[in-house]
Amino acid sequence: MHGSAKIANSETRAFSEEAWTLIAPVRKAIEDLPLLEELANGSLSKDVFLNYIQQDALYLKEYARALAIVASKAPDSAQMMRFLESSQRALQVEHGLHSGFLESFGLSFQDLESATASPSGFAYVNFIMATVQSSSYAIGLSAILPCFWIYYDVGERMKAMPKVAGNPYQAWIDTYGDENFADGARAVIALTDAAAASASPAERQKMLDVFRRASQYEWMFWQTASELESWRV
Ligand SMILES: Cc1ncc(CO)c(N)n1
Numbered sequence: 001m002h003g004s005a006k007i008a009n010s011e012t013r014a015f016s017e018e019a020w021t022l023i024a025p026v027r028k029a030i031e032d033l034p035l036l037e038e039l040a041n042g043s044l045s046k047d048v049f050l051n052y053i054q055q056d057a058l059y060l061k062e063y064a065r066a067l068a069i070v071a072s073k074a075p076d077s078a079q080m081m082r083f084l085e086s087s088q089r090a091l092q093v094e095h096g097l098h099s100g101f102l103e104s105f106g107l108s109f110q111d112l113e114s115a116t117a118s119p120s121g122f123a124y125v126n127f128i129m130a131t132v133q134s135s136s137y138a139i140g141l142s143a144i145l146p147c148f149w150i151y152y153d154v155g156e157r158m159k160a161m162p163k164v165a166g167n168p169y170q171a172w173i174d175t176y177g178d179e180n181f182a183d184g185a186r187a188v189i190a191l192t193d194a195a196a197a198s199a200s201p202a203e204r205q206k207m208l209d210v211f212r213r214a215s216q217y218e219w220m221f222w223q224t225a226s227e228l229e230s231w232r233v
Pocket residue numbers: 056059060146147148151218221
C-alpha cells in the first residue's frame with residue numbers, strides 16, 4: 001500500500017515539475033518584461049498601468065466564471081469549495097484592488113467595466129473558457145494553473161526585492177506576494193498533480209499543451225498591455 005502511494009506521488013510530482021520546466025523560456029520572457037520591472041521599482045507609466053488594470057479587471061471577471069466551471073467539474077466538495085472560493089476571490093480583487101487603484105488615479109468603477117477587452121486579453125479569456133467548458137477537470141485545471149502559479153512566482157520575486165518608498169503600485173505587489181495567495185497557488189499545483197496521476201498519456205499531453213499555451217498568454221497579456229494594444233480596425 002505504501003509502495004503504490006509512493007509511486008503515485010512521484011508520478012504526480014512529475015507533472016508540475018515537467019510543466020514548469022516546459023515553460024522555462026516563457027518564464028524567462030516574463031522575468032525580462034519591462035512592465036514588471038517598472039511595477040516593482042514604481043517607475044511604470046500611469047497610462048500603461050491603468051490600461052493593464054482595466055484589461056485585468058475584464059480578465060478577472062471572466063476568469064472567475066472559468067473557476068466556477070472548474071468547481072462544477074471537481075470530483076469532491078473540498079475541491080469544489082476551493083475553486084468557488086478562488087472564483088469569489090478573483091471578483092474581490094477586481095472590485096477591491098482594482099477599484100482602489102482607480103480611485104487613486106481618478107477613474108470610476110464604471111470606467112473599469114466599460115472598457116473593451118484588447119485582442120490578446122480577449123483571446124486569452126476565450127481560450128480559458130473554451131478549455132474549461134469542453135474539457136475534463138484535469139485539463140481545465142492545467143488551463144487555469146498558470147494564472148495562479150505565474151503570479152505567485154512574480155509576487156515572490158518582487159517581495160524579495162528591496163521595497164521602494166512611495167511605490168504607487170505597492171498594493172499590487174502586496175496582493176500577489178501575499179502568503180494566502182501563495183498557499184492558494186500551491187494548493188492548485190497539488191490538485192493538478194493529483195489529477196495528472198490518473199490521466200491517460202493523451203490527456204496528460206493535452207494538460208501540458210494547455211498549460212504552455214496559457215503561460216504564453218500570460219506573457220502576452222503583460223506585453224500587449226504595455227503596448228496599449230487595441231483593435232486595429
Ligand atoms: C492575466 C492575469 N493572470 C493571472 C492573474 C492572477 O489572478 C491576474 N490577475 N491576471
